[in-house]
Amino acid sequence: MSIPQHPFGLMTKIYRDIFPVVHFYVKQWREKAVLIPDEELRTHALAGIDDKGFHCEGGGIFAMISGPHKQQCIEFIIAYQLISDYLDNLxxxxxxxxPVDFRMLHQAMLDALTVGATCKNYYQFRDEKEDGGYLHELVQTCQRILSDIQHYPLISKQLLELSQYYCDLQVHKHVKIEDRVPRLENWFEHHKNALPDIEWYEFSACTGSTLGIFCLVxxxxxxxxxxxxxxxxxxxxFPYVQGMHILLDYLIDQEEDRIGGDLNFCSYYSSEAEMMERIQHFxxxxxxQLTGIQHEYFHKFIHRGILGVYLSDEKVTSKKELGKLAKRLIKLGGKTCYFFYWNGRAYRTFQKIAWKRSS
Structure with missing residues (x-):
C-alpha cells in the first residue's frame, strides 16, 4: 500500500482501506466482550470499545506503513489498543x-509484546475474575502477530520500554487520590536525567500514548x-509526539475530569497562558523530531491530524475561551492542520452512527 503525499489522498485511503478493516476487528472483539460472564468486567470491556472506538481508528492509520501486511498490522493494533482501553477503564x-492489582492487570500489556510469554492470572488481586478468556485472547493475538514479524527482535526492547512507561503511569495515576502526585513526582525523579527540560506532569503525559508502539510494529x-x-x-x-497527543487529550477533558475528580495533567500549569505556551512548545x-524520519510527510500528517482532530472535538468548539486557544494551535499547524480540523468536525457528525452500525 503506497502512502499518499496529499492530505486528501491520505484521508481517502484511510476511509476506504483502513477504517473498514478496523471496524471488522472491533466488531469481532465486541461480540466476544458481550459474552464475558462477570458483569463488571463485561461493562468495562464494552465501554472500552463503544466509548473509545476512535482510538482504534487513529491507531489503525499506522498500518498504511506496513504495505501488504496491512490486515495483520491492524489486527495487532486493535487487540493492543483494546487491552489498553479495557484496563484503563478497570x-x-x-x-x-x-497498586498491586493495577500492576498485575497491566502485566497483560507487557506480556502482549513479549513473544512466548505465558498468560497469567491478571485478575488475581481483584474480586472480579471471570472474563471468559477475553483478556488472554487479546494478549495471545498480539503475541501471535508479533511472532510472525521477521524484525520483531529489532523492536522488542523499544516496545517494552514504551509499554513499561505506560504501565507505570497507569499504576501511579489510579491509586488513592492523596498518593497520586507524590508517586508520579517520585517516578519522574528516577527518569528526569534522561529527559529534556519537562515537568513531572508533562513526562506523565509523554508516557500515556501507544503511538510509538504502533509505529514500531x-x-x-x-x-x-x-x-x-x-x-x-x-x-x-518519544517524548514529544506522544506528549503532545496526551496533553491535547487532557486539554479537551479538563471539565469532565474536574467533575469526575480525575487527575488531569493540564491542571498543573500555573495559568492557561503557560499551558498553551507549553503545548505549543510540544x-x-x-x-x-519527525524531521528526517522515513516517510516524514506521512508522520507530519499524523502530527497535524492529531492536532486537527482533537481540536475539532465539540468539547473544544463549544467553549468560547478554549476555542480561541485552539485556533492558535491550529494556525501553528498550517493548512494541513486546518484540513484535518474540518475533516474531523465533519467526521464526528457521522461517527456515532457509523460505530452503532459496525457494532
Missing part, C-alpha cells in the same frame, strides 16, 4: 485502589527495516 472506575513488517530505524522511530515519537518540538 482502573479508572475501579472497585479497587490497589508497522515498520517492523517492512523487509528493509533495520535497528537504526527502530532507534530513530523511538526518538521521533507541537513545535514534535515537528522537529
Amino acid at each position: 482502573c479508572d472506575r475501579s472497585t479497587s485502589l490497589d 508497522a515498520y517492523a513488517f517492512k523487509d528493509d527495516f533495520n535497528e537504526k530505524q527502530a532507534q530513530q522511530i523511538f526518538r521521533s515519537y 507541537v513545535e518540538k514534535a515537528d522537529d
Whole structure:
C-alpha cells in the first residue's frame, strides 16, 4: 500500500482501506466482550470499545506503513489498543485502589509484546475474575502477530520500554487520590536525567500514548527495516509526539475530569497562558523530531491530524475561551492542520452512527 503525499489522498485511503478493516476487528472483539460472564468486567470491556472506538481508528492509520501486511498490522493494533482501553477503564472506575492489582492487570500489556510469554492470572488481586478468556485472547493475538514479524527482535526492547512507561503511569495515576502526585513526582525523579527540560506532569503525559508502539510494529513488517530505524522511530515519537497527543487529550477533558475528580495533567500549569505556551512548545518540538524520519510527510500528517482532530472535538468548539486557544494551535499547524480540523468536525457528525452500525 503506497502512502499518499496529499492530505486528501491520505484521508481517502484511510476511509476506504483502513477504517473498514478496523471496524471488522472491533466488531469481532465486541461480540466476544458481550459474552464475558462477570458483569463488571463485561461493562468495562464494552465501554472500552463503544466509548473509545476512535482510538482504534487513529491507531489503525499506522498500518498504511506496513504495505501488504496491512490486515495483520491492524489486527495487532486493535487487540493492543483494546487491552489498553479495557484496563484503563478497570482502573479508572475501579472497585479497587490497589497498586498491586493495577500492576498485575497491566502485566497483560507487557506480556502482549513479549513473544512466548505465558498468560497469567491478571485478575488475581481483584474480586472480579471471570472474563471468559477475553483478556488472554487479546494478549495471545498480539503475541501471535508479533511472532510472525521477521524484525520483531529489532523492536522488542523499544516496545517494552514504551509499554513499561505506560504501565507505570497507569499504576501511579489510579491509586488513592492523596498518593497520586507524590508517586508520579517520585517516578519522574528516577527518569528526569534522561529527559529534556519537562515537568513531572508533562513526562506523565509523554508516557500515556501507544503511538510509538504502533509505529514500531508497522515498520517492523517492512523487509528493509533495520535497528537504526527502530532507534530513530523511538526518538521521533518519544517524548514529544506522544506528549503532545496526551496533553491535547487532557486539554479537551479538563471539565469532565474536574467533575469526575480525575487527575488531569493540564491542571498543573500555573495559568492557561503557560499551558498553551507549553503545548505549543510540544507541537513545535514534535515537528522537529519527525524531521528526517522515513516517510516524514506521512508522520507530519499524523502530527497535524492529531492536532486537527482533537481540536475539532465539540468539547473544544463549544467553549468560547478554549476555542480561541485552539485556533492558535491550529494556525501553528498550517493548512494541513486546518484540513484535518474540518475533516474531523465533519467526521464526528457521522461517527456515532457509523460505530452503532459496525457494532
